[in-house]
Amino acid sequence: MSNKNTVANVNSRRFREVMGLFATGVTVVTSDLEDETHGMTANAITSLSLDPLLVLVCVQKDAMMASILQKAKGFAINILNEDQEQLSNFFAGIWPEGADPPPFSFEPWVGGGRLRDSIGALACKIDKFLDGGDHWIITGLVVDLYRQNSPTDPLIYYTGRYRRLNRLP
Numbered sequence: 001m002s003n004k005n006t007v008a009n010v011n012s013r014r015f016r017e018v019m020g021l022f023a024t025g026v027t028v029v030t031s032d033l034e035d036e037t038h039g040m041t042a043n044a045i046t047s048l049s050l051d052p053l054l055v056l057v058c059v060q061k062d063a064m065m066a067s068i069l070q071k072a073k074g075f076a077i078n079i080l081n082e083d084q085e086q087l088s089n090f091f092a093g094i095w096p097e098g099a100d101p102p103p104f105s106f107e108p109w110v111g112g113g114r115l116r117d118s119i120g121a122l123a124c125k126i127d128k129f130l131d132g133g134d135h136w137i138i139t140g141l142v143v144d145l146y147r148q149n150s151p152t153d154p155l156i157y158y159t160g161r162y163r164r165l166n167r168l169p
């Protein structure tokens with residue numbers, strides 16, 4: 001295929017359609033600033049390095065979370081369980097105006113609050129902000145870890161929709 005054809009096939013809609021085939025879990029990234037915890041739903045999360053222990057999260061430059069992280073010292077990544085779809089929508093700003101938020105609470109932690117009932121979580125110290133187009137690529141040095149005893153199944157995001165793992169009978 002020529003370069004020209006490849007380029008003609010490339011646009012943001014098709015990019016989303018193709019990337020949507022890459023199934024991910026769903027997290028809520030939290031960061032504490034001035035005694036308040038801000039949360040944002042994110043699936044652009046990657047385990048980056050084992051030595052040192054690093055993760056990365058990609059945050060839209062125009063998200064409120066981006067300006068909070070620029071001032072904060074750290075953040076936490078909370079991995080959602082399969083019943084936390086409403087929380088994912090709430091922290092993505094997909095929530096009817098004026099409606100009560102879904103029930104949730106944060107436990108105080110390093111960097112950002114730890115969302116109760118998440119199946120796993122990482123507390124991170126902010127390492128670097130790297131330019132990634134309309135997102136910041138933010139790397140975090142892992143300073144604490146949480147794993148639920150006998151974790152329940154994760155919430156999955158695939159083709160722009162939430163899914164559940166297909167359990168074996």
Ligand SMILES: Cc1cc2nc3c(=O)[nH]c(=O)nc-3n(C[C@H](O)[C@H](O)[C@H](O)COP(=O)(O)O)c2cc1C
Nearest residue numbers: 040041042043044058059060063064065091092093
């Ligand atoms: C499943 C899902 C995954 C998302 N992943 C990301 C992500 O990785 N990075 C990001 O910047 N926004 C992501 N978003 C969008 C943000 O959650 C959304 O823009 C949010 O309103 C930003 O919040 P804030 O401006 O209050 O910080 C995702 C949304 C959904 C529903």
